[in-house]
Amino acid sequence: MTHRRPAPRVIAALLTLALFTASCGSDGPEEGRQTIGTVFTDPAAPSTAPTTTPTTPSTPPSTGPSTTGPSTTEGVPAPDFDRARITAEKVVDASFPTMMIEHPAGGLVLVAERAGTVRPLDLVTDQLGAPLIDITDEVDQVAERGLLGLAFSPEGDFVYLSWSDEDGATRIDEFAFAADQGAPEIDSTTRRSIFTLDQPFPNHNGGHITFGPDGYLYLGLGDGGAANDPLGAGQDFDNPLGAVLRLDPFDRSPAPYGEYGIPASNPFVAGGGAPEVFVTGLRNPWRFSFDRENGDLWIADVGQDAYEEVTRLDGATLGGQNLGWALQEGRHDFEGGIPDNYVPPIAEYPHPDGCSVTGGYVYRGSAIPNLQGAYVFGDYCTAAVWAVPPVSSGADQIVATGIQLPSNSLISFAEDGAGELYALTTDAIHRIVAA
Numbered sequence: 001m002t003h004r005r006p007a008p009r010v011i012a013a014l015l016t017l018a019l020f021t022a023s024c025g026s027d028g029p030e031e032g033r034q035t036i037g038t039v040f041t042d043p044a045a046p047s048t049a050p051t052t053t054p055t056t057p058s059t060p061p062s063t064g065p066s067t068t069g070p071s072t073t074e075g076v077p078a079p080d081f082d083r084a085r086i087t088a089e090k091v092v093d094a095s096f097p098t099m100m101i102e103h104p105a106g107g108l109v110l111v112a113e114r115a116g117t118v119r120p121l122d123l124v125t126d127q128l129g130a131p132l133i134d135i136t137d138e139v140d141q142v143a144e145r146g147l148l149g150l151a152f153s154p155e156g157d158f159v160y161l162s163w164s165d166e167d168g169a170t171r172i173d174e175f176a177f178a179a180d181q182g183a184p185e186i187d188s189t190t191r192r193s194i195f196t197l198d199q200p201f202p203n204h205n206g207g208h209i210t211f212g213p214d215g216y217l218y219l220g221l222g223d224g225g226a227a228n229d230p231l232g233a234g235q236d237f238d239n240p241l242g243a244v245l246r247l248d249p250f251d252r253s254p255a256p257y258g259e260y261g262i263p264a265s266n267p268f269v270a271g272g273g274a275p276e277v278f279v280t281g282l283r284n285p286w287r288f289s290f291d292r293e294n295g296d297l298w299i300a301d302v303g304q305d306a307y308e309e310v311t312r313l314d315g316a317t318l319g320g321q322n323l324g325w326a327l328q329e330g331r332h333d334f335e336g337g338i339p340d341n342y343v344p345p346i347a348e349y350p351h352p353d354g355c356s357v358t359g360g361y362v363y364r365g366s367a368i369p370n371l372q373g374a375y376v377f378g379d380y381c382t383a384a385v386w387a388v389p390p391v392s393s394g395a396d397q398i399v400a401t402g403i404q405l406p407s408n409s410l411i412s413f414a415e416d417g418a419g420e421l422y423a424l425t426t427d428a429i430h431r432i433v434a435a
Contacts (some may be wrong), residue, residue, distance in 0.1 A: 034399075036399070037347060037348050037349025037353060037397070038396065039346065039388055039389065039395060039396050040344070040345070040347065041396055079370050079372040079390070081370055081373075081374055081389045081399075082370075082393075084368060085370075085434065086401050086432055086435055087402070088403045089431050090406075090429070092126050093427060094111060094128060094429050095114075096113055096114040096411070096426050096427070097111050097113055097411065097424045098113065098148055098411055098412055099111070099112040099149055099412055100112075100414035100424060100429060101151060101414070102152075102415075102417045103152055103179070103184075104154060105156055108179055108184050109121040109122075110150060110152075110184070112147050112149070114141060115136045116134060116138065116163065117135075117136060117147075118159070118186075121429070135161070138165060138166060139163055140164040140168050141164075143202035143203050144204070145199075145202055147162075148162050148164070149219075151210050152211070154211050154215050158174050158175065159175050160175075162207045162208070167198070168202060168205075169196055169197060169199055170199055170221065171195065171196050172194040172195040173191055173194065174190075175188070175190055175192075192259070193259070194258050194260055195219065196258055197221070197241075197257050201226045203225040203226070203284075204222030204302075205221070206219075206221040206222040206282075206286070207220070210289065216263050217249050218244055218278070218288070219245045220245075220282070220285035220299075221243055221244075221282075222241065222284035223242035223283050223284065223325065224242070234325040234326045234327075235281065235325075237273025240257065240276055240277060242280065242283070243278070243279060243280050244277075244285060246276065246278035247260040248261035249261075256274070256276075266278055266319065267320035279313070279320075279321050281323035281327075281339060282301050282325055283301055283303065283325040283326070283329075285359075286301075286302050286356070286359060287358060288300065288359055289360065289415070291315070292419065295315025296313065296362070297312070297313040297315065298310065298359065298360075298362065298375055299311045300357040300360075301325070301345075303329050303330060303351075304334065306329055306330070306332065306351055307332060307348045307349070307350055308330070308349050308354060308355075308356065309347070309357070310346060310359070311344070311346060312375075313343060321341055321343045323343060324344065327339055328342075330345055330348040346388065349379075353382075354384070355380070356380040357379060357380075358377060358378050358379060358411065358412060359413070360375065360413035361376060361415045362375050362376075364419035365418055365419035366418065367434060368432075371387070373390030373392070374388060374390055375387060375388040376401070376421055377413065378423070379410060380410050382410075383406075383425060384400060385401045385405065385410070385432070386398050386399060386401060387399050405423060406428075410424075411424045412424040420432070
């Protein structure tokens, strides 16, 4: 999904599909492990402590794997990020895949395509099946809209779609899911609308969804679009735009934007903002993920014209954090000023090195031991895959992994049940493997 900021020189392009397919920025870094942007291994503390009671993830916090010293497993060396060498191999051709998810029970993989189809993917034969869901006649694909998000419920008995309807509104729909003798089945008659929100512009719609370790549904929404946050949504806590929302889709209580419950520990339940809002100060969060080891939340937020940023939020204290937009872009003044509960990014890179961040995952697989604990992500415009080294490595630079995907549009990343990673481009799905 492209996130090219709508400066005057490109505002007209936002209304065409060329926004998604045109090359922007440089041709990408040369292969190798050169450094890109900056990693802040000791991020500045928020200006004030969150005023809400933090939530506790289902998995305990962890300091992460050490990259020095002996391994906890006798005879097995500790991970050494500097020796991690990875590459990408194409799995299958696909038509603008935006999300790929695996069923919680394992084995069944679904792929969302921007036009409005959801297909099963067999990772043994590397074949995409016929659509299980097809809402192409309902989906708006103008600019940055389309079928943008896909998630399984924690038990795997429901699948959720985040998409743009014909009026451009962000919608989340729920479908009952079953697997009869391993074959996935989705009953379209069970479809239920969970969430609907009008969007004022066709860009910065966000649309990513995932379930957290707490069992709630998280939805990322951009600031609404245009440029320079004209609605002031980033710092308007009554506005669900410019925020990550946290919803309970299993509570069918009526709510302002649909049928869902509000978790009691959401930061604004008692007032001061929309009760759905969980994390504020975002411009256009394009992919966020929870570290499966410790529950930390990693958010990639697309910048304006100067900096792209990645923020890590401690899984033990989630809720109420402010990432700064539009007062800050990266760690730099935009409108200027530091908000309460501000958490600066853990990493940023300037636009000479890319133009639109695509968020990924902390690697927790087993196929590439030396990559353990690194956050793997990339840039839409260069289609290069990068990494934030593990905190324990002490590294202070984003590292180019050497992967240069054969496309100018890096749309998304995916993680399978074993923690292995995949990269999605406009025309294919790629598996990240040891070089």
